[in-house]
Amino acid sequence: MKAKQITALLMTLALAAPLTACGGKDSKPTQESMESVESSSGNVAERFDELTDEDGASAAESAEAEASTEESGIAAESTEAEAPPEESEIAAESTTPPAAPGEPSYSFAEGVLTISGGGAVTGFHDSSVSEGWTDIVATATFETDTDAINASVQKVVIEEGITEITRGAFSGCSNLTEVVLPGTLTSIGAGAFQGCGLTSLDIPESVTSIAWGAFSGCGSLTSVTLPSGITEIQELMFADCTSLSSIQIPAGVTAIGGKAFYNCALTEVTLPDGLVSFARDVFYGCPMTELTIPASVTEIDAVVQYDYGKSLGVTDYTFEGDFTIDQVVIALEEVLYLSFERPVTVRTHSGTVIEGWLNKQRDKLQSEISMESQLTIITF
Numbered sequence: 001m002k003a004k005q006i007t008a009l010l011m012t013l014a015l016a017a018p019l020t021a022c023g024g025k026d027s028k029p030t031q032e033s034m035e036s037v038e039s040s041s042g043n044v045a046e047r048f049d050e051l052t053d054e055d056g057a058s059a060a061e062s063a064e065a066e067a068s069t070e071e072s073g074i075a076a077e078s079t080e081a082e083a084p085p086e087e088s089e090i091a092a093e094s095t096t097p098p099a100a101p102g103e104p105s106y107s108f109a110e111g112v113l114t115i116s117g118g119g120a121v122t123g124f125h126d127s128s129v130s131e132g133w134t135d136i137v138a139t140a141t142f143e144t145d146t147d148a149i150n151a152s153v154q155k156v157v158i159e160e161g162i163t164e165i166t167r168g169a170f171s172g173c174s175n176l177t178e179v180v181l182p183g184t185l186t187s188i189g190a191g192a193f194q195g196c197g198l199t200s201l202d203i204p205e206s207v208t209s210i211a212w213g214a215f216s217g218c219g220s221l222t223s224v225t226l227p228s229g230i231t232e233i234q235e236l237m238f239a240d241c242t243s244l245s246s247i248q249i250p251a252g253v254t255a256i257g258g259k260a261f262y263n264c265a266l267t268e269v270t271l272p273d274g275l276v277s278f279a280r281d282v283f284y285g286c287p288m289t290e291l292t293i294p295a296s297v298t299e300i301d302a303v304v305q306y307d308y309g310k311s312l313g314v315t316d317y318t319f320e321g322d323f324t325i326d327q328v329v330i331a332l333e334e335v336l337y338l339s340f341e342r343p344v345t346v347r348t349h350s351g352t353v354i355e356g357w358l359n360k361q362r363d364k365l366q367s368e369i370s371m372e373s374q375l376t377i378i379t380f
Contacts, residue, residue, distance in 0.1 A: 104162055106136040111154035113137065120164035123171065151175050160184050165192045167211070173197070177220070181207075188214050203227050212236050212257065219243060226250050233260045235279065240264075256282050258301070281305070287312050295321030304334035318347040319354055328357045336361055339375035350379035
């Protein structure tokens with residue numbers, strides 16, 4: 001069909017449409033009929049464009065062109081769907097935090113407890129984990145008694161991925177002589193290794209928190225390497241580690257809790273220059289004879305570190321700084337009393353409150369109890 005014939009036919013249809021919609025040639029057009037006309041005219045124009053082009057192409061040729069256009073559109077959509085992500089999207093994905101660590105898993109054979117996976121290690125049944133290590137060992141050894149289960153463990157290997165050892169996790173494992181800690185570990189709970197048979201301990205640098213009494217009662221422990229990231233040695237941390245003869249306190253430690261090294265075998269300890277808080281009886285019962293309190297200390301309890309029952313302890317004290325009168329009374333009153341039983345030396349800067357208070361109180365007590373003090377004050 002030629003283009004002119006198509007045009008004529010379509011124009012006839014376009015003119016007939018409004019007459020039909022309006023109910024005849026004498027009828028007045030309504031709003032609805034006018035919308036119908038506009039719609040019909042639009043449809044005709046669209047269909048006309050489909051059937052003809054500037055070169056008078058045939059309807060078949062136009063249909064082929066339309067099909068080709070649709071295929072091109074589909075291909076374009078497919079290309080857009082498969083396009084690689086933008087660089088910004090890739091960067092966002094690479095910095096997305098990793099999934100939360102899973103739970104630990106345990107295996108036990110020939111006295112060796114191996115712990116892998118992630119999360120926190122616990123030594124007792126905890127609803128937050130699938131099962132504690134004691135359940136695994138109990139099954140392997142056919143033991144139900146807690147002491148017998150603990151005594152079965154001789155070595156613990158904690159693999160990378162574990163981040164925490166919870167409170168009392170290995171407490172009472174008297175035959176546990178060796179433990180391997182991972183570089184992913186960040187915290188050790190209170191009493192975690194209390195009463196174990198450990199002989200040496202290397203705590204990884206990743207650990208930043210060690211709770212009170214974590215290694216108390218480890219009587220065979222002779223050496224410990226503490227991580228540089230800890231800022232506090234909490235109370236009773238190494239209490240009754242009777243074989244521990246040396247310790248290096250990290251430079252970043254600002255506080256030492258009460259009886260942290262109670263009844264250890266320490267003969268000499270250097271306190272870090274940044275230490276701020278020094279609690280009571282930190283080295284009580286240790287055979288060390290000298291102690292220097294750095295000038296950075298501003299919070300101090302009774303500084304005397306002497307075990308009257310064993311007749312051993314510190315008798316030579318050096319104070320690199322000074323304290324208020326109230327602090328001096330708290331810190332040095334017992335040191336002064338000690339001087340009436342055995343020789344005591346206190347070294348301090350000339351003109352300090354420490355020097356003035358000790359001189360005055362010594363004279364006062366000598367007069368009241370009619371005894372001579374063996375206190376020697378050396379200034380520098």
